[in-house]
Amino acid sequence: MSTIITKGAMLxxxxxxxxxxxxxxxxxxxxxxxxxxxxxxxxxPAADGVxxxxxxxxxxxxxxxxxxxxGILDEYIREAFSNNKGLKDQRFQLDKxxxxxxxxxxLFGPNITFMGNYTKAGGGRTIDMPIGDLLNPVYxxxxxxxxxxxxxxxxxxxxxxNPDNFYDAKFRTSLPLINAEIYYNQKIKKEELTxxxxxxxxxxxxxxxxxKTAYFQYYQASQxxxxxxxxxxxxxxxxxxxxxxxxxxxxxNTALYRSQTEKEKTDAAISxxxxxxxxxxxxxxxxxxxxxxxxxxxxxxLLVNPPAPLAGSNNISGREELQQYKSAATAYRLNExxxxxxxxxxxxxxxxxxxxxxxxxxxxKSRYYLFGVNLEWTLFGSxxxxxxxxxxxxxxxAIENATAQTTDALQLQLYQAxxxxxxxxxxxTTAESQLSFAQRYYRDQLKVYKEGQLLxxxxxxxxxxxxxxxxxxxxxxxxxxxxxxxxERAQASxxxxxxxx
Numbered sequence: 001m002s003t004i005i006t007k008g009a010m011l012x013x014x015x016x017x018x019x020x021x022x023x024x025x026x027x028x029x030x031x032x033x034x035x036x037x038x039x040x041x042x043x044x045p046a047a048d049g050v051x052x053x054x055x056x057x058x059x060x061x062x063x064x065x066x067x068x069x070x071g072i073l074d075e076y077i078r079e080a081f082s083n084n085k086g087l088k089d090q091r092f093q094l095d096k097x098x099x100x101x102x103x104x105x106x107l108f109g110p111n112i113t114f115m116g117n118y119t120k121a122g123g124g125r126t127i128d129m130p131i132g133d134l135l136n137p138v139y140x141x142x143x144x145x146x147x148x149x150x151x152x153x154x155x156x157x158x159x160x161x162n163p164d165n166f167y168d169a170k171f172r173t174s175l176p177l178i179n180a181e182i183y184y185n186q187k188i189k190k191e192e193l194t195x196x197x198x199x200x201x202x203x204x205x206x207x208x209x210x211x212k213t214a215y216f217q218y219y220q221a222s223q224x225x226x227x228x229x230x231x232x233x234x235x236x237x238x239x240x241x242x243x244x245x246x247x248x249x250x251x252x253n254t255a256l257y258r259s260q261t262e263k264e265k266t267d268a269a270i271s272x273x274x275x276x277x278x279x280x281x282x283x284x285x286x287x288x289x290x291x292x293x294x295x296x297x298x299x300x301x302l303l304v305n306p307p308a309p310l311a312g313s314n315n316i317s318g319r320e321e322l323q324q325y326k327s328a329a330t331a332y333r334l335n336e337x338x339x340x341x342x343x344x345x346x347x348x349x350x351x352x353x354x355x356x357x358x359x360x361x362x363x364x365k366s367r368y369y370l371f372g373v374n375l376e377w378t379l380f381g382s383x384x385x386x387x388x389x390x391x392x393x394x395x396x397x398a399i400e401n402a403t404a405q406t407t408d409a410l411q412l413q414l415y416q417a418x419x420x421x422x423x424x425x426x427x428x429t430t431a432e433s434q435l436s437f438a439q440r441y442y443r444d445q446l447k448v449y450k451e452g453q454l455l456x457x458x459x460x461x462x463x464x465x466x467x468x469x470x471x472x473x474x475x476x477x478x479x480x481x482x483x484x485x486x487x488e489r490a491q492a493s494x495x496x497x498x499x500x501x
Contacts, residue, residue: 072297072298073212076215077207078499081207081496081500083290084207085289087200087203094197097192097195098193101189107179107185108176114170114171116168116169118167119165121162121166123160124161125161126159126161132157165359167358168356170370171353172351173351174350175348175349175350176347184334184338191327202324205496208488213485216478216482220474221273224276228266228269235262239260242259242456255456258457259456281293318491319491320492322406329396329400332396332399346374346376347375351370352368353369354367356368417490424479430476438468
């Protein structure tokens with residue numbers, strides 16, 4: 001009888017440690033399944049890189065929990081939208097497409113160019129003019145008639161065709177009047193800008209999913225660390241009790257050795273869990289482009305209530321990937337029209353204001369203006385344009401086929417994401433039941449062990465079942481949130497405009 005009393009007195013702390021979570025929250029309307037998440041004892045110090053925001057006791061509003069958690073995630077997503085390097089690269093491409101569109105618009109305006117050249121020549125072709133042969137006989141006759149030398153002899157002239165010491169400088173102003181290539185090029189650039197904007201949104205949505213997945217993975221890893229630490233505290237209490245029993249001669253060393261073995265196993269599990277927690281923390285901070293060891297704020301109410309299923313589960317009309325294909329198809333149709341527009345003549349006008357003369361002379365005689373109109377009309381291209389049109393038509397057919405294929409793939413992705421989410425919800429319900437049963441089983445086994453009617457190895461088995469049930473609960477809760485993020489991504493339902501930096 002004294003042995004039983006001694007065992008009971010020493011095992012009371014173990015019973016209290018094992019059932020504290022359930023006992024503490026049983027009277028507050030919190031189910032045993034949610035006690036692990038809601039318990040302040042499951043929070044972690046900031047030294048481990050975690051800043052946990054505990055749930056407020058007695059505040060069981062699911063909408064408030066959801067809004068609070070969503071607020072934390074939205075702030076992280078907003079930070080990622082500002083700092084993520086991959087997203088910055090997408091924005092560079094968007095700015096480049098915008099500049100290309102502005103360039104295309106500028107082609108409609110006038111273009112002013114300064115043009116100049118200077119020529120120094122020697123040798124080459126000449127024009128020979130026999131002025132001497134024509135005039136010298138006449139001059140000789142005049143000299144005889146006048147008995148004077150008033151009319152000297154003249155040499156023949158040889159004029160160099162290449163301009164020597166000649167300059168030509170002018171300002172040319174040109175303006176396109178009719179040009180189908182410029183017209184369609186502007187429209188194509190506009191579609192490319194739309195497509196790049198859609199590409200930025202695609203990257204944002206994928207980034208949102210990656211951030212949420214990384215956040216819940218870190219949350220899960222943090223819970224795993226807390227669960228193992230809680231199990232370690234129970235094992236350490238068991239070691240203390242078994243050591244006391246060995247000193248009092250109540251038990252032999254077998255139970256003590258087993259509890260010490262369990263302690264070593266749990267220490268190894270904690271070390272592994274801490275490594276996974278640190279890796280998850282580093283990846284999350286990497287997505288936000290900040291220090292890899294920076295603390296991550298966690299809301300302990302985040303995983304208590306699973307998100308509601310999204311409405312319109314088969315709707316993928318919001319996917320920016322489809323907008324990309326739509327813009328690409330429009331651009332290909334415009335290119336087809338461009339190739340067909342070869343028959344439209346090109347008309348432009350120009351005005352030259354300049355000066356040209358020799359020896360850099362600049363005066364009223366050297367200044368000039370020149371106005372003109374250019375017309376270019378392709379009437380025959382040896383079937384070149386025919387084959388260009390055919391290529392453009394095939395591009396349209398290819399993009400339409402790719403659009404249909406992508407639509408089917410996105411429908412499949414949404415279907416699979418919905419199945420994954422429903423499966424995760426069912427697994428969460430099963431995990432809640434398992435945790436409830438494991439808690440009751442451990443409590444009953446502990447009570448029997450306290451009365452001296454149970455072997456320690458059986459108590460260890462009950463404790464291991466409780467730990468595994470808690471781990472499975474943590475995994476299931478994170479899996480629900482991750483699967484929900486997958487559905488959200490597949491539907492493109494997250495409001496990315498609400499978290500713009």
